[in-house]
Amino acid sequence: MNAFASLVSAxxxxxxxxxxxxxxxxxxxxxxxxxxxxxxxxxxxxIIGVVYRIVDWARIPVPFxxxxxxxxxxxxxxxxxxxxxxxxxTWGVIGRMFLEVxxxxxxxxxxxxxxxxxxxxxxxxxxxxxxxxxMFHYSFLIIxxxxxxxxxxxxxxxxxxxxSVDGFFQIMVPTVFISDILFLGAVTLLFLxxxxxxQVRYISLPADYFALFLILGIGVSGILMRNYFKVDxxxxxxxxxxxxxxHPVPPAGIHPIFYVHLxxxxxxxxxxxFSKLMHAGGVFLSPTRNxxxxxxxxxxxxxxxxxxxxxxxxEYEDEFRGKMKEVGIPVDKx
Amino acid sequence: MYNAxxxxxxxxxxxxxxxxxxxxxxxxxxxxxxxxxxxxxxQCVESKAFMQAKHMVLLDQWRDEVVRDGKRIYVNSTxxxxxxxxxxxxxxxxxxxxxxxxxxxxxxxxAPNCWDCHIAxxxxxxxxxxSDK
Ligand code: HEM
Numbered sequence: 469m470n471a472f473a474s475l476v477s478a479x480x481x482x483x484x485x486x487x488x489x490x491x492x493x494x495x496x497x498x499x500x501x502x503x504x505x506x507x508x509x510x511x512x513x514x515i516i517g518v519v520y521r522i523v524d525w526a527r528i529p530v531p532f533x534x535x536x537x538x539x540x541x542x543x544x545x546x547x548x549x550x551x552x553x554x555x556x557x558t559w560g561v562i563g564r565m566f567l568e569v570x571x572x573x574x575x576x577x578x579x580x581x582x583x584x585x586x587x588x589x590x591x592x593x594x595x596x597x598x599x600x601x602x603m604f605h606y607s608f609l610i611i612x613x614x615x616x617x618x619x620x621x622x623x624x625x626x627x628x629x630x631x632s633v634d635g636f637f638q639i640m641v642p643t644v645f646i647s648d649i650l651f652l653g654a655v656t657l658l659f660l661x662x663x664x665x666x667q668v669r670y671i672s673l674p675a676d677y678f679a680l681f682l683i684l685g686i687g688v689s690g691i692l693m694r695n696y697f698k699v700d701x702x703x704x705x706x707x708x709x710x711x712x713x714x715h716p717v718p719p720a721g722i723h724p725i726f727y728v729h730l731x732x733x734x735x736x737x738x739x740x741x742f743s744k745l746m747h748a749g750g751v752f753l754s755p756t757r758n759x760x761x762x763x764x765x766x767x768x769x770x771x772x773x774x775x776x777x778x779x780x781x782x783e784y785e786d787e788f789r790g791k792m793k794e795v796g797i798p799v800d801k802x
Numbered sequence: 803m804y805n806a807x808x809x810x811x812x813x814x815x816x817x818x819x820x821x822x823x824x825x826x827x828x829x830x831x832x833x834x835x836x837x838x839x840x841x842x843x844x845q846c847v848e849s850k851a852f853m854q855a856k857h858m859v860l861l862d863q864w865r866d867e868v869v870r871d872g873k874r875i876y877v878n879s880t881x882x883x884x885x886x887x888x889x890x891x892x893x894x895x896x897x898x899x900x901x902x903x904x905x906x907x908x909x910x911x912x913a914p915n916c917w918d919c920h921i922a923x924x925x926x927x928x929x930x931x932x933s934d935k
Contacts, residue, residue, distance in 0.1 A: 515820060519813055526809040617911035619823040621830065631911055638915065641862040698855040701910050706834050712823045713830075721851065752812060771804055 471669045478677030482685050482732070489731035494724035502727040503707055503719040510734035517741025518749060525753045529771040533763050536756040538577070542765070555760045568757055572601055596661060604654035607647040608683075610634060611690075614647070618701075618708040640695070648691055655684045679745055682736050689729040699723040835905035841895035848878055858914070861888060888916060893923045 469477070492498040539553020551560035552567070567573040575598040579591050614634065616627045635643035659680050662668050693699050703722045710717040740746065752758065785792070785799055792799050803809060846853045847860065864886035867873045876884045885891050896902045899922045907913065 522813060526803045529804060620826050623911050628911060641858050700854045702906060705910055712827045
C-alpha cells in the first residue's frame with residue numbers, strides 16, 4: 469500500500485469504530501454491550517494476550533550475547549570503562565534499562581544524515597522524535613492515573629494531588645488539564661512527523677497510522693466529553709465501579725460519546741498485545757539492551773546447544789598412555 | 803522458558819498493576835453517594851438529566867451573563883424565572899452544600915474553587931475555608 473492509502477484506510481477504520489459505538493448506543497440502545505460486555509472481553513484479551521506474548525518471547529533462546537554498546541567496555545584497569553553505555557555488571561544493565569524506559573535514552577541519540585552540496589554527508593542530532601515521544605508517554609501516564617478517580621473508591625490521595633497540579637491554571641469550567649493539551653499536541657506532532665518526513669512516510673504502514681488515529685480518537689472523544697458534550701459522570705463512575713467489583717449494572721442514560729471513548733479504549737487494549745504497541749513489554753526483553761557486555765570475561769553458552777559428547781585430553785591420555793609412553797610421547801600423568 | 807524467574811516476576815508486576823482497581827475495590831461495597839436535595843421543591847432549574855451533566859456549564863454561563871452583561875434573570879426551558887446566582891439560587895434549594903454538592907464532587911474528585919469567594923450556606927460556616935472535600 470502506498471502512504472496515502474495506508475493513511476486513509478487507517479482513518480476509515482477508526483472512524484468506523486467510532487460510528488459503530490455512537491450509533492450502537494445512540495440509535496440501537498446497546499448500552500450494556502458497549503458498556504459491560506465489550507470492556508470485559510477487551511480487558512481479558514489484553515491481559516491474556518500480553519502474558520502470552522511475553523511467555524512466547526521468553527521461550528525463544530538468545531544464541532549470542534548481543535548488547536549494542538556505545539561506550540568503552542571494561543578492559544584494563546587503567547582504561548576508564550563506561551558502565552551505562554557498555555554495561556559490565558547487572559547494575560550497569562539496570563541503570564541503562566532505567567534510563568531507556570523512563571527517559572527514552574536511545575531515542576535521544578537519534579541522528580539524521582543529510583547529503584549536502586559536494587556531495588558531502590552530514591550527520592546532525594534529531595531530537596524531535598524523542599521530544600514528542602516523551603511528551604506523549606508521560607501525558608498518557610498522567611491521564612491514566614487521573615482516570616483512577618473513576619475506578620477506585622475512595623479515591624487515593626495521589627490521584628487528587630496529580631489532578632490539582634494538572635489543572636493548575638484553572639482556565640475555563642471545567643478546568644483544562646495541561647496533560648490533555650500535551651497529549652493531543654504530542655499525538656498530532658507524531659502524526660505530522662510521520663507524514664512530512666519522506667523517509668518515515670515511505671515506511672509507514674496502515675498499522676502505524678491505525679495506532680496513532682486510535683489514540684488520537686480516544687483523546688479527542690475524551691476531551692469532547694469533558695469540554696463539549698458533558699456526560700453524567702456519576703453514572704460513569706457507578707458503571708466503572710460496578711465493573712471493577714464484578715457486579716456489572718447495566719448502564720443507562722449516559723451520552724453516546726462516552727461509549728465512543730470506551731469502545732475505542734477497548735479496541736486499543738484488545739489490539740495492544742498483537743501490535744507494535746507491545747514494545748512496552750518488548751523493551752524489557754530486548755537482548756540488545758538487557759544483556760551486559762561481558763563477552764570477553766564470561767563465557768556465554770548458547771542455550772540451544774545440544775549436549776556435545778566431548779573427549780577431553782585427560783581421557784585421551786588415560787586411554788592411550790601405554791602406547792604413548794612406548795613411542796616416547798611425553799605424558800602429563802605418569 | 804528462559805530466565806523463568808525474571809519473566810515471572812515481570813508478569814506478576816504487570817498483573818498486579820493492571821488488576822489494581824479490582825483488588826482496591828474488593829470488599830468495599832460500592833455505594834454511590836447519598837444526595838440530600840435539601841428542598842421540598844420538585845423541579846430543579848432545568849431537567850434532572852441536564853443538571854446532572856451540565857450544571858457547571860449553566861453556572862459558568864450565569865457567571866458570564868451577570869458579571870459581563872449585568873443580566874441577572876434566567877428564563878429556563880419551561881419559562882420559569884430564576885435569579886442567576888450561585889449563592890442565592892442554588893443554595894436556596896440545595897440548602898446543604900456538604901450533603902449535596904460536596905458528596906457528589908468528592909466521589910468524583912471534582913474540586914471547584916467557587917467557594918473560595920462565594921459564601922456557602924450556613925451549616926458550612928464552622929468548617930470555613932476551602933472545604934470542597
Ligand atoms: C487508554 C486509556 C484512556 C485514555 C488515553 C483516555 C483519555 C482521556 C482523555 C485525554 C480525556 C480528557 C479529559 C481528561 O483528561 O480527564 C478523557 C476523559 C474521560 N475519560 Fe478517558 N481515557 C482512557 C480510558 C478511559 C476509560 C477506561 C474510561 C471508563 C470509565 C474513561 C472515561 C472517561 C471519562 C468519563 C472522561 C470525561 C472526564 C470529564 O468529563 O471530566 N476513559 N479520557
